[in-house]
Amino acid sequence: MAELLASYSLALDLGLGQPMEHLLRAWQIADRLADHLETDVDRQSLFYISTLAWIGCVTDAPEVAAVFGDDIAFRADTYNADVGGLSGMRFFLGHAGAGGSSAMRLRSVATVVATGGRRIASGIQSHCLTTSALAGELGIGSGIGPALQQFFARWDGKGIPAGVGGADIDLGVRLFHLADVVEVYHRMSGVAAAVEVADARRGTQFDPELVDVFRAHAAEILPDDSNPSDPYELIRSAPRLAVPLTECEFDEALTALADFTDLRSPSRAGHSRGVSQLAGHAAELMRLPADVVTVTRRAGLVHDVGLHGVPSMILDKSGPLSQTEIERMRMATYYTERVLVRPEALGRVGAVAALAQERMDGSGHHRGLLGSAIPVPARILAAACAFRTLAEPHSGRSAMTAKQATTELRAEVRAGRLDGEATDAVLAASGSPSKRRSGPAGLTPREIEVLVMIARGATTNSVAHQLGIAKKTAGTHVERIYVKTGSTSRATATLFALRNGLIDPMDL
Ligand SMILES: [Fe+2]
Numbered sequence: 489m490a491e492l493l494a495s496y497s498l499a500l501d502l503g504l505g506q507p508m509e510h511l512l513r514a515w516q517i518a519d520r521l522a523d524h525l526e527t528d529v530d531r532q533s534l535f536y537i538s539t540l541a542w543i544g545c546v547t548d549a550p551e552v553a554a555v556f557g558d559d560i561a562f563r564a565d566t567y568n569a570d571v572g573g574l575s576g577m578r579f580f581l582g583h584a585g586a587g588g589s590s591a592m593r594l595r596s597v598a599t600v601v602a603t604g605g606r607r608i609a610s611g612i613q614s615h616c617l618t619t620s621a622l623a624g625e626l627g628i629g630s631g632i633g634p635a636l637q638q639f640f641a642r643w644d645g646k647g648i649p650a651g652v653g654g655a656d657i658d659l660g661v662r663l664f665h666l667a668d669v670v671e672v673y674h675r676m677s678g679v680a681a682a683v684e685v686a687d688a689r690r691g692t693q694f695d696p697e698l699v700d701v702f703r704a705h706a707a708e709i710l711p712d713d714s715n716p717s718d719p720y721e722l723i724r725s726a727p728r729l730a731v732p733l734t735e736c737e738f739d740e741a742l743t744a745l746a747d748f749t750d751l752r753s754p755s756r757a758g759h760s761r762g763v764s765q766l767a768g769h770a771a772e773l774m775r776l777p778a779d780v781v782t783v784t785r786r787a788g789l790v791h792d793v794g795l796h797g798v799p800s801m802i803l804d805k806s807g808p809l810s811q812t813e814i815e816r817m818r819m820a821t822y823y824t825e826r827v828l829v830r831p832e833a834l835g836r837v838g839a840v841a842a843l844a845q846e847r848m849d850g851s852g853h854h855r856g857l858l859g860s861a862i863p864v865p866a867r868i869l870a871a872a873c874a875f876r877t878l879a880e881p882h883s884g885r886s887a888m889t890a891k892q893a894t895t896e897l898r899a900e901v902r903a904g905r906l907d908g909e910a911t912d913a914v915l916a917a918s919g920s921p922s923k924r925r926s927g928p929a930g931l932t933p934r935e936i937e938v939l940v941m942i943a944r945g946a947t948t949n950s951v952a953h954q955l956g957i958a959k960k961t962a963g964t965h966v967e968r969i970y971v972k973t974g975s976t977s978r979a980t981a982t983l984f985a986l987r988n989g990l991i992d993p994m995d996l
Pocket residue numbers: 759763791792844873
């Protein structure tokens with residue numbers, strides 16, 4: 489789990505506008521700072537807080553982009569400011585409408601002023617909530633969820649939730665707050681700059697006691713770039729982090745992280761799960777060995793992890809992309825490769841995942857490989873990703889029907905870009921019921937079945953009757969579906985199912 493989260497944190501670094509390993513370095517700083525404290529710090533929690541805390545920012549990326557333009561540039565700049573109270577408002581106003589026309593700037597400034605920053609606050613709250621929900625989905629210790637809810641709190645109480653401050657903030661979170669910022673200043677400008685920023689925000693953003701300890705030991709705490717330590721080695725040697733996952737837990741964790749990647753863009757909900765199911769089933773239909781089927785399926789889950797490095801405003805742009813924007817999109821598969829290169833368990837998966845945009849005629853990216861150099865699982869993945877992308881609304885166009893997407897894919901085969909056999913298998917897989925066997929929000933196959941029934945108006949009693957299960961069991965399924973989908977009524981559950989492609993409107 490720790491190795492997987494370490495890799496995923498590299499993708500989060502990209503979304504924060506920082507070089508890869510920023511969060512891992514921040515974790516090491518926080519961990520070393522903890523060595524100098526008299527209070528005991530839960531080191532396992534500290535690692536999870538450091539690698540997970542920022543993950544929720546993907547959920548408000550589209551909202552951030554709507555007001556502040558390039559969400560990645562905006563995140564990168566937040567490190568330069570003490571974003572609390574009035575100075576926070578000044579920071580937000582200074583960035584409203586960034587990169588847009590003067591009319592857009594004015595509109596965005598007006599939005600920030602008119603809502604008194606409430607929209608920003610609600611975005612941040614959704615950030616915290618989804619992050620702690622993910623910790624729950626990953627089965628990470630129960631202490632982490634509440635701590636992650638305090639990620640935007642500040643020592644002076646001027647953060648979110650308002651009024652929560654001082655020692656009420658989890659110690660692990662306080663350590664990470666300091667480490668996250670000093671890592672950037674140390675990397676950019678050295679030890680003195682790191683100490684200076686810690687001092688400048690002592691008692692506002694940061695716990696004054698932690699700043700004092702940091703100042704006294706900064707040179708030992710900050711990473712020594714002439715003798716870098718390997719974070720993966722550190723993880724493997726830490727007994728509380730070196731907890732192995734079962735194959736099933738590994739799949740569940742990859743799926744949870746896949747959903748978070750897809751949250752970067754509303755039109756992509758369920759994309760990675762969908763590609764994974766389609767590609768895995770197609771690999772089975774092609775009678776590939778079981779281990780290759782598993783690699784293909786897992787590659788589907790992680791193939792778009794590199795999209796964390798692409799600003800939300802490019803992912804959601806309606807209309808054609810500029811040349812510069814296309815170049816940024818093309819970087820995504822390279823990022824995917826770099827993010828997944830380290831842990832052994834992800835080695836083969838990452839190698840396939842990074843080839844999702846290669847094309848048989850060499851016109852793909854980022855390597856521009858020719859067909860003979862593209863392994864079969866990657867050919868399947870390319871066809872599966874292309875199919876799902878066409879079936880989703882993108883760049884201002886509405887989603888294609890399965891029939892239209894099939895026609896498009898066949899044209900790609902004729903043009904020599906997609907492999908014929910792999911595409912046939914993907915199209916065969918897309919027509920089989922297996923495409924609905926699992927879904928977003930961690931719904932199990934049975935829960936999806938029940939959700940579809942509820943959407944069609946079934947009561948708990950009739951669900952129990954139709955499935956031949958006890959009323960109590962049916963009731964438990966319904967409760968779990970509501971919790972997982974965040975629904976409060978049949979209507980919202982139905983909307984969830986429709987938005988996630990769990991119900992074919994033609995069936996209703
Ligand atoms: Fe994709």
